[in-house]
Amino acid sequence: MTKAKKEEALALLEEMYPEAKAELVFSNPYEMMVATILSAQCTDRQVNKVTPAVFARYPDACAMAEAREEDLYPMVKSCGFKTKAANIIAACRMIRDEYSGQVPDTMEDLTRLPGVGRKTANVVLYNAFGIPAFAVDTHVFRVSNRIGLCRADTVEETERQMTRLIPKEKWGNAHHWLIWHGRRVCKAQRPDCEACGLRGLCDEYRKKR
Numbered sequence: 001m002t003k004a005k006k007e008e009a010l011a012l013l014e015e016m017y018p019e020a021k022a023e024l025v026f027s028n029p030y031e032m033m034v035a036t037i038l039s040a041q042c043t044d045r046q047v048n049k050v051t052p053a054v055f056a057r058y059p060d061a062c063a064m065a066e067a068r069e070e071d072l073y074p075m076v077k078s079c080g081f082k083t084k085a086a087n088i089i090a091a092c093r094m095i096r097d098e099y100s101g102q103v104p105d106t107m108e109d110l111t112r113l114p115g116v117g118r119k120t121a122n123v124v125l126y127n128a129f130g131i132p133a134f135a136v137d138t139h140v141f142r143v144s145n146r147i148g149l150c151r152a153d154t155v156e157e158t159e160r161q162m163t164r165l166i167p168k169e170k171w172g173n174a175h176h177w178l179i180w181h182g183r184r185v186c187k188a189q190r191p192d193c194e195a196c197g198l199r200g201l202c203d204e205y206r207k208k209r
Contacts, residue, residue, distance in 0.1 A: 001149035001203055007041040009147060009201045011121025013177040016197055022127045024048065029103035029128035030061045030095075031112075035087055036120045038079040050076055062101045066090035104130045119155065124137055126172035134163050139182030146186060148203030156186035 001009070009030040023044040026032040034054065038047045054075050058064040066071075077092040095103055103124065104110055110121035116156035136144075136155045140162075144150050150161035166174045182188075185196050191204075199205040 001202065003165075005201050006149050007197055009132055009149060009176075010174060011165065012197055013108075013181060013203070014170075014173070017177045017180045020173065020180045022123070022176065024052065024127075029105070029124060030064075030092075031055055032128040033110075033116065033120070033124050034064070036111045036123045037084055037088055037091070038076055040080070040084070040120075042179070043080040047079055050079060060101065061095040061103065064089060065096040066122045067092075083116065090114040091116060103128070105131065108132075118159075122159075122175075126175070130170045132168045133175075134159055134166065135175050136162070137179065138188075140175060140178045140204070142188060143178045144183040144188045146191075146204045147201070149199060 010113065021030075022079075024032070024035040024037050024039060031051065035047050037053055038051070054072070057075070058067055067089050069082075069085050069089060072089060073082055076085055076088075078152065094113055095101060099109070104113075105128075107118070107121050110116050110124060111118060116124075118136075119135045119137055120132045122133040125133040126135070128150040136159045141152075141155055141158050144158060144162055145152060149165065150158055152158040152161055163171060182186070185192050191197050193202075193205050193208065196202065196205070
């Protein structure tokens with residue numbers, strides 16, 4: 001795909017999903033961080049089912065720092081691995097002890113926290129702090145490479161190529177366009193190519209044809 005076509009595809013995505021935003025429910029950086037950790041290999045819908053009770057019991061990082069894994073894990077068990085509960089508690093203890101109870105707002109500091117990788121940090125930076133960031137999750141990786149916006153074998157290379165292509169002020173929005181497209185049309189197993197507004201530009205669709 002040429003640069004001009006890539007820009008056309010991004011413009012179409014923006015037109016298709018003007019209201020795209022984070023589907024995790026949160027009200028502050030602490031809640032965004034916890035919800036994002038829980039969302040790994042789990043649907044946002046399921047995370048949103050469990051977090052109200054979690055945040056009611058542990059309303060901030062300092063409260064969560066006092067939690068016991070055996071109490072938290074049953075509350076979040078439906079979101080997957082037990083290590084998520086352990087990481088959330090450990091991250092909040094570090095936030096309490098080293099960041100005065102406030103979730104940090106830099107990539108370097110966020111990725112020091114247990115359970116917070118680069119993807120999670122980017123999600124928190126943009127959604128909780130409004131800092132330009134482009135997070136690559138499974139949807140973003142699949143859709144951006146499938147369409148032909150980038151050609152990358154790793155999440156890290158996908159992020160590098162996409163942030164070179166997309167204007168910085170649109171990084172966060174573009175992340176959400178790609179997620180919404182991946183969830184609604186360009187699904188992993190059965191992409192609905194005939195309903196896709198990008199099929200005329202898509203590398204994968206041309207290969208199929």
